[in-house]
Amino acid sequence: MEAFLQRLASRLGRDMPTFVERPQWKHAPQQTVFQGYSQDELLAELKKQCTRIHTTLVETNTAELQQTIEQVIDAHGGGPIVVANDERYEQVGLSSFLKREDVHVWDVSLGRANIEAAEKANVGMTFSDITLAKSGTVVLLNHHNQGRTISFLPKTYVAIIPKSTIVPRMTQAASIIREQKHVPSCINFITGPSNSADIEMNLVVGVHGPMKATYIVITDC
Amino acid sequence: MAMKINTGEFHERVEKGIHNTFMRGAVAGAQERLRTRRLEAAAELGNWEQWRALGEEIRKHTLENLDYYLMQLSENVKKRGGHVFFAQTAEEANDYICRVVESKQAKKIVKSKSMVTEEIHMNAALEKLGCEVIETDLGEYILQVDDHDPPSHIVAPALHKNKEQIRDVFQEKLAYTKTEKPEELALHARHMLRHEYMTADVGITGCNFAVAETGSITLVTNEGNADLVTALPKTQITVMGMERIVPTFEEMEVLVSLLTRSAVGQKLTSYITVLTGPRDEGEVDGPEEFHLVIVDNGRSDILGTEFQPVLQCIRCAACVNVCPVYRHIGGHSYGSIYSGPIGAVLSPLLGGYDDYKELPYASTLCAACTEACPVKIPLHELLLKHRQTIVEREGKAPISEKLAMKAFGLGAASSMLYKLGSKIAPTAVHPFTINDRISKGPGPLKAWTDIREFPAPEKERFRDWFKQRGEE
Numbered sequence: 001m002e003a004f005l006q007r008l009a010s011r012l013g014r015d016m017p018t019f020v021e022r023p024q025w026k027h028a029p030q031q032t033v034f035q036g037y038s039q040d041e042l043l044a045e046l047k048k049q050c051t052r053i054h055t056t057l058v059e060t061n062t063a064e065l066q067q068t069i070e071q072v073i074d075a076h077g078g079g080p081i082v083v084a085n086d087e088r089y090e091q092v093g094l095s096s097f098l099k100r101e102d103v104h105v106w107d108v109s110l111g112r113a114n115i116e117a118a119e120k121a122n123v124g125m126t127f128s129d130i131t132l133a134k135s136g137t138v139v140l141l142n143h144h145n146q147g148r149t150i151s152f153l154p155k156t157y158v159a160i161i162p163k164s165t166i167v168p169r170m171t172q173a174a175s176i177i178r179e180q181k182h183v184p185s186c187i188n189f190i191t192g193p194s195n196s197a198d199i200e201m202n203l204v205v206g207v208h209g210p211m212k213a214t215y216i217v218i219t220d221c
Numbered sequence: 222m223a224m225k226i227n228t229g230e231f232h233e234r235v236e237k238g239i240h241n242t243f244m245r246g247a248v249a250g251a252q253e254r255l256r257t258r259r260l261e262a263a264a265e266l267g268n269w270e271q272w273r274a275l276g277e278e279i280r281k282h283t284l285e286n287l288d289y290y291l292m293q294l295s296e297n298v299k300k301r302g303g304h305v306f307f308a309q310t311a312e313e314a315n316d317y318i319c320r321v322v323e324s325k326q327a328k329k330i331v332k333s334k335s336m337v338t339e340e341i342h343m344n345a346a347l348e349k350l351g352c353e354v355i356e357t358d359l360g361e362y363i364l365q366v367d368d369h370d371p372p373s374h375i376v377a378p379a380l381h382k383n384k385e386q387i388r389d390v391f392q393e394k395l396a397y398t399k400t401e402k403p404e405e406l407a408l409h410a411r412h413m414l415r416h417e418y419m420t421a422d423v424g425i426t427g428c429n430f431a432v433a434e435t436g437s438i439t440l441v442t443n444e445g446n447a448d449l450v451t452a453l454p455k456t457q458i459t460v461m462g463m464e465r466i467v468p469t470f471e472e473m474e475v476l477v478s479l480l481t482r483s484a485v486g487q488k489l490t491s492y493i494t495v496l497t498g499p500r501d502e503g504e505v506d507g508p509e510e511f512h513l514v515i516v517d518n519g520r521s522d523i524l525g526t527e528f529q530p531v532l533q534c535i536r537c538a539a540c541v542n543v544c545p546v547y548r549h550i551g552g553h554s555y556g557s558i559y560s561g562p563i564g565a566v567l568s569p570l571l572g573g574y575d576d577y578k579e580l581p582y583a584s585t586l587c588a589a590c591t592e593a594c595p596v597k598i599p600l601h602e603l604l605l606k607h608r609q610t611i612v613e614r615e616g617k618a619p620i621s622e623k624l625a626m627k628a629f630g631l632g633a634a635s636s637m638l639y640k641l642g643s644k645i646a647p648t649a650v651h652p653f654t655i656n657d658r659i660s661k662g663p664g665p666l667k668a669w670t671d672i673r674e675f676p677a678p679e680k681e682r683f684r685d686w687f688k689q690r691g692e693e
Binding site for chain 1 (some may be wrong): 250266271274279282285286287289290292301305307309357358359360378379384403406408415434435443444446448449452453463469470475478488491492494496499500501502504505506507515517522525
């Protein structure tokens with residue numbers, strides 16, 4: 001490493017710096033996007049963006065959440081379902097949903113069997129930790145109780161989005177992540193289903209990851 | 222040179238490209254579409270020039286302090302339990318990667334798209350070990366299945382192939398039985414590759430941006446293949462060109478936005494994934510072991526020179542999508558995995574003038590590339606600098622230009638020869654002239670007239686005309 005970096009320093013015509021202060025950038029256009037928008041206005045922007053990313057957005061409230069989720073899952077052809085081991089499910093009144101026979105809750109003690117469950121699942125479901133209105137993106141800060149493959153291996157991906165998690169764009173997500181003491185080993189920014197335009201520039205939805213995506217926004221949460 | 226694709230002379234490759242009608246149509250169509258989408262995405266922001274200025278500022282600052290940020294990155298990767306290897310050359314990088322693979326006794330490797338692994342010819346090194354290396358980006362997979370056809374575009378590698386060709390290859394190599402519909406072809410690839418992810422020993426990725434402050438790497442895809450490559454195998458190796466780094470998450474997000482808008486006109490692609498070290502304790506998926514290989518391979522020779530701005534590149538291919546030369550000759554003509562204007566600047570720097578001296582001349586200097594670049598690399602100026610260097614310092618101008626210049630020099634140096642030459646020109650080319658145009662020129666004119674007509678020399682020389690006017 002020494003020699004490698006020394007070479008760069010000498011190419012740059014100086015000794016290697018011991019500290020570099022990040023400059024105050026002259027421009028900051030990213031800060032002004034949807035500046036001062038209310039949560040309602042941000043939700044409206046998120047909805048608009050979803051029409052462009054092949055993603056259905058459903059609005060509901062805590063009281064009707066379970067019913068809405070069941071409708072969405074039925075519309076996608078039912079279970080099996082794989083979900084994160086996330087205390088928020090209980091907070092929004094979904095304890096009985098988790099007891100459904102076709103629901104697999106991520107369980108560290110089962111090891112690789114979780115991945116196999118995700119591979120067989122029709123639906124993978126997680127909460128969005130931060131939601132980006134501008135691009136229609138859900139941000140997952142994964143951890144041991146929320147495996148990476150929940151959002152990748154099943155045929156359909158469903159994100160539960162508390163309205164309070166909606167921010168203007170990736171800028172806000174970047175600052176939230178920088179404030180964390182421990183950066184998660186895997187952060188996913190997911191914007192709709194998997195797709196590719198590699199064959200004659202034709203858009204094909206559903207290549208390696210989910211073929212469909214639905215966002216369920218809880219408006220009173 | 223490993224980044225080299227195709228053999229044969231530059232003009233032979235161009236000849237082949239120009240006569241490939243499907244490729245030219247596909248390239249023109251893709252250029253139109255990607256260019257329009259990029260312009261729409263830029264217009265939608267309203268303050269695109271401010272974004273570009275910010276992008277340029279971030280890239281310049283990072284390059285000026287590259288040694289510091291790479292050290293910071295390396296320390297933070299190690300803090301998270303990852304391993305870092307600095308590779309001065311392609312050979313060093315491949316040796317390290319092979320050592321890791323051997324130590325795991327790995328047989329099957331899945332890989333997401335990465336230009337730098339193409340550049341160092343990593344697949345060949347791993348295949349020599351007896352490993353199977355499977356590309357998972359759909360475009361790259363198609364090329365690999367078709368006997369390792371090289372990529373022709375940085376973002377859309379299989380752009381030069383039509384769906385019927387892909388169907389035929391799938392039928393021959395993958396027991397495919399359905400039609401040429403892109404949906405059916407993609408579904409078959411999904412099925413084949415899903416099995417590979419689940420059974421691979423090692424996952425290899427490139428790196429769109431590394432974040433120095435946290436030791437993270439960012440991967441940008443629409444397919445999500447990079448996620449499966451990194452979530453399922455036990456060992457992950459990430460290979461990055463040493464300049465693909467930013468100070469913190471805040472700069473990463475700006476550059477990712479510039480990349481996705483410039484490459485495909487999307488605000489963000491479907492999957493942007495930030496990975497930090499191997500999996501944390503208790504996690505079930507994600508790699509147990511993480512290796513970051515930081516590759517120089519000629520990049521440090523560019524630092525501190527007039528060509529340094531080329532290292533600002535974020536590989537979006539916006540310059541490729543506006544280039545009139547690329548449009549006509551296609552990606553393979555460049556003879557390098559880096560095509561278009563960025564390839565014409567970068568390939569001679571990484572691969573040397575011996576192989577790539579023609580590329581800086583494959584440009585109209587129209588500056589469309591410079592205008593399209595989201596991080597403001599002065600591409601057309603760098604092309605011009607290459608020409609100056611080639612002629613002045615290296616004495617390696619293309620042979621046809623050298624001959625022409627020599628002949629002109631000889632003719633123009635002697636007043637008598639010049640008089641004679643200009644006088645006999647109309648007569649000398651008369652046999653090739655129809656209606657004052659030459660369409661099948663002799664000797665050095667042939668290269669020109671193969672493609673377009675050349676105006677025949679005026680019968681009356683300028684100096685005679687001038688002399689006569691003076692007398693009138």
